[in-house]
Amino acid sequence: MPRQIYVTDFNLAATLECGQAFRWARTADGWFTGIVGQRVCRLRQTGKLLEGDIDRHYLGLDVSLLDIVATFPSDEVLQHAVRQHWGLRVLRQEPWETLASFIASSTKQIIQIRQIVENLSHRFGEQLDDNAYAFPPVVKIAGATLPQLRACKLGFRAEYLRAAARLIDDGKLQLNALPVMEYERALEELQKIHGVGEKIANCTLLFSCGFDQAFPVDVWMQRSLHRLGWRGKKITRRKILNHFGPYAGWAQQYLFYSERSS
DNA sequence: CCCCAGGGGTACC
DNA sequence: GGTACCCATGGG
Numbered sequence: 475m476p477r478q479i480y481v482t483d484f485n486l487a488a489t490l491e492c493g494q495a496f497r498w499a500r501t502a503d504g505w506f507t508g509i510v511g512q513r514v515c516r517l518r519q520t521g522k523l524l525e526g527d528i529d530r531h532y533l534g535l536d537v538s539l540l541d542i543v544a545t546f547p548s549d550e551v552l553q554h555a556v557r558q559h560w561g562l563r564v565l566r567q568e569p570w571e572t573l574a575s576f577i578a579s580s581t582k583q584i585i586q587i588r589q590i591v592e593n594l595s596h597r598f599g600e601q602l603d604d605n606a607y608a609f610p611p612v613v614k615i616a617g618a619t620l621p622q623l624r625a626c627k628l629g630f631r632a633e634y635l636r637a638a639a640r641l642i643d644d645g646k647l648q649l650n651a652l653p654v655m656e657y658e659r660a661l662e663e664l665q666k667i668h669g670v671g672e673k674i675a676n677c678t679l680l681f682s683c684g685f686d687q688a689f690p691v692d693v694w695m696q697r698s699l700h701r702l703g704w705r706g707k708k709i710t711r712r713k714i715l716n717h718f719g720p721y722a723g724w725a726q727q728y729l730f731y732s733e734r735s736s
Numbered sequence: 737c738c739c740c741a742g743g744g745g746t747a748c749c
Numbered sequence: 750g751g752t753a754c755c756c757a758t759g760g761g
Binding site for chain 2: 494576577579580581582583584586587631634668669670671672673674677690691692693694695730
Binding site for chain 1: 758
């Protein structure tokens with residue numbers, strides 16, 4: 475893994491802070507520290523210089539952002555968001571951690587989601603160094619008690635998370651199979667999990683299964699689409715794909731971050 | 737005390 | 750098909 479490279483069309487801060495990942499933090503010296511799989515990683519960008527534990531695939535650096543953005547519609551709100559956060563890329567995260575994190579996310583603020591994920595890791599994950607814990611494996615959550623999970627501040631989501639872990643642990647849901655399915659099929663498969671609807675399924679498919687068209691719609695996106703002129707229109711997957719194209723999920727992430735940072 | 741948060745299940749019409 | 754209400758908890 476290279477320790478430093480030159481990058482174009484990449485914005486590390488936007489990529490790590492746009493709300494798609496919950497385990498990165500910016501430290502005072504300009505470095506980002508995060509936990510990816512079983513490793514503690516550090517990254518820093520200074521202009522085009524990217525330093526640290528560089529994983530091109532994880533960071534979305536193995537695709538052409540110019541080609542992706544070229545497929546976007548010319549909506550002024552979207553084009554403004556793209557200019558505002560140019561270089562934001564969709565990460566390729568680990569499916570179980572992503573699914574679990576978004577099961578924990580329902581009607582929670584992002585800062586609280588980060589806290590829940592941290593609590594779960596500290597309580598059930600492998601210790602990596604003095605103050606860092608890996609996200610727990612499926613079997614650890616499958617074997618947890620509900621009081622233990624509720625102590626991690628999961629609230630009513632505790633049963634949802636444990637049921638999902640047990641489904642996966644029993645082999646009744648194979649996360650590894652999702653990336654090779656048709657998009658609609660993968661969406662249905664994830665929604666078999668109690669507590670996983672269209673929004674959480676789309677987050678999982680976009681952020682960890684390579685489905686660039688997956689378009690999660692939450693309250694922020696409803697506001698953004700409203701701003702784009704979708705007033706009164708019912709938001710359907712077909713309309714989203716027709717309008718935003720095969721990289722709708724990337725457009726969504728620009729719109730989401732722009733909506734939240736304004 | 738109030739409303740809201742990267743929702744979804746259920747009951748009911 | 751839609752809508753109201755519930756779930757647990759903390760931020761502002």
